[in-house]
């Protein structure tokens with residue numbers, strides 16, 4: 001048995017999926033991540049997403065799927081009043097979890113704290129907002145959430161908002177669907193640069209992506225996306241987008257979302273580890289070892305049986321070594337690339 005390697009995860013929805021904070025701290029069998037399992041699995045830190053769903057819930061994928069694929073519709077825009085109530089509940093849960101964990105779980109606000117989590121035994125949470133619906137177009141709420149600990153923002157989830165248009169789940173499809181950033185979206189990018197909030201472009205459509213590439217002075221990041229060449233779903237990243245990530249010294253966190261991994265785009269969890277490592281290796285071959293990391297989407301998607309939950313990631317890292325990657329290379333994928341990007345992004 002190899003020594004446990006510490007790792008950073010680019011995206012999970014866990015705090016919105018547990019029944020309550022105690023369930024997360026004590027452990028449960030309903031979510032992909034909980035505190036005891038995460039620590040046993042070597043997870044040093046993760047981006048914990050605060051996502052506000054629409055009232056009507058999510059339409060069922062199966063209602064839109066046919067032989068050719070699917071065109072999953074964009075949910076309606078979510079009003080700020082509704083979004084903020086939910087964001088505040090998720091944020092409060094993260095704060096409560098820190099208080100109730102006896103020091104085992106901590107919110108991360110700078111890279112010193114992140115490095116402590118990678119050497120010690122605590123699990124760190126980087127607070128991420130998935131979709132900027134809780135931010136007003138004057139951007140006042142951004143100051144408030146930043147002071148509370150927000151360090152990462154997805155401008156959109158896969159629906160439109162005041163700042164940009166999200167990419168819907170279409171298969172097969174390019175990500176070039178819909179218009180680019182709004183004027184408020186451009187101001188949002190600049191203010192995130194000023195404050196040192198990382199921008200996550202995983203759910204952004206292609207025009208919006210290129211707008212951010214032009215405007216932002218920080219590394220370009222997609223926290224939970226995969227390779228469009230290997231799985232042509234609209235949510236995945238094209239070769240040209242990969243090149244832009246590398247040119248900015250950014251990173252892509254490869255996700256374990258089965259319909260973003262499989263070349264047939266199907267929601268089927270029979271996905272061997274080699275399919276996941278194919279995506280990782282494609283990124284390495286195209287743009288180099290410094291620009292690929294992990295971005296599970298645990299508790300936000302159907303995960304391969306070969307990974308199953310947070311406990312399966314050591315197996316993935318060992319599989320990469322078995323395929324010939326050096327220890328140093330695997331460390332870059334596991335945590336060093338995330339650390340570098342955050343050092344260049346946070347103030």
Ligand SMILES: [Zn+2]
Nearest residue numbers: 130203224300
């Ligand atoms: Zn997501």
